[in-house]
Amino acid sequence: MKAARTSNFRHIFQKIGYGTLTVMTLLTVLPIVLVVAYIVYQGLPAISWEFLTDFPREGMRQGGIWPAIVGTIYLTLGTAIFSVPLGVAAAVYLAEYAPDNNWTRLIRLAIINLAGIPSVVYGLFGLGLFVIFLQFGTSILAGSLTLSIMTLPVIISTSEESLRSVPQAFRVVSFSLGGTRWQTIRRIVLPEALPGVLTGVILGLERAAGETAPILFTVAAFYLPRLPESLFDATMALPYHLFVISTSVPGMPIQIQYGTALVLLAFVLSMNLFATVIRSRARARRQW
């Protein structure tokens, strides 16, 4: 009788526990759902073929955001070109070659701290180093390099983690069959870690695509009614354009602001979706 009662109590407590956790989880999902829903609701009416492919007109109060879209695509690609090879190579070094000593611990510490630096500081650093000192000017090159530095820690840490999650037994077997370290990395470890590495790369680039502060002083143009023609051109970019039309243009139709926000959100979320698809497909065909 007594035993039955305790088990009953336990049952109730368990239900309360589950209930609380479910509510908490829903609460964390709520903001993102609200943000997306609100922006879609406000921005969707602005979206048209003209809005996506036309240049801004009438002090950006009309027309489209084509140069900003192109600029963001260029910047994302530029960032990828610099940060992906460097980041993946660094991750391979840290995960596969680096001995565990004070020196590599220092490198890891530096990378972790790099990830914690506010993005506006990257912007100032990029202004000082790339724009002024190296004389790249306010340009796609300077902006991409600045965004690359900001993106590197994300790419390095996620790639390193992904490389480390490849079972050690594979490496041992490869060595025992006469494989060198590099052969083992190239033929076993990297292919197995690739989905994780790609996920890290995309998450890093996604952050780069959405940031305003690092491009503020290094590449972004307030208003530029043409497309950039070289690496040394400035360009408009979606996040900065959004900042400008939300703060500095009087009489800006609210639709265009939310339309721009929606395009930026779609750009970033579709990258995210792409990363998720890669990961789940890789998990489905994982052979261990």
Added chain:
Amino acid sequence: MDKIVVENLSLKYSDGTESLKDINLTIPVNVIYVLFGPAGGGKSTFLRVLNRLNDLADVTQLSGKVLLDGQNILDPKTDVIQLRRKVGMVFARPVVLPMSIRANLTYGLELAGQRSQTRLNGAVESSLKKAALWEEVKDRLDEPAISLSGGQQQRLCLARVLAMEPDVILLDEPTSGLDPISTGRVEAALQELKEQYTIIIVPHSVQQAARIADVASFFLQGELVETAQGKDLFVNPKDQRTQDYVEGRFG
């Protein structure tokens, strides 16, 4: 003829765990040489000295000589890659590489620079036949190796080593995870293989040791207690410690 001669081999790990103390032994060619004893006795460590896989572990002290065909493989100038092609290893847990059955078998050869498809295909077939796996997988060579059963995977691991055409095969409890039928197949394969190779095996039980040994050595806490031909060590051990272990008083 002696394939491997070990003289005064001592080894210590940096964390002070399992080690080897002054091991001396001689392994003749074309035999099944059994190393047995309780866990932590240094058997696996000893095997991993023979193909220098211990280079990857945290070894602080290594002294003595290991002569393979008269060459000291502990010499720093030894080409470790070449050594590992000559001294193949099968592990306790069958670890198939995340690729097809065929690619598992050609992996080592391709790393060694073999490009000829004819040679590679020949190696696939002959190694699978030697490991008694050919009939079971010949129609599904391009399927992922992970789709094989545990027993098949372990024979694939053996075939993968055989494809390299090594001189010596090291087996570290190769049947510990297998059912009796698969174990029987592996043991039968070993009996045929010893005609061409020198086989050094850590069996997973005293019974298995007694079944397959041509020569057997008893390892205890890093020491080589005694060595005897054939089944002598199991029927008629000289050392009290060996007798206690064989009769199941400890271990």
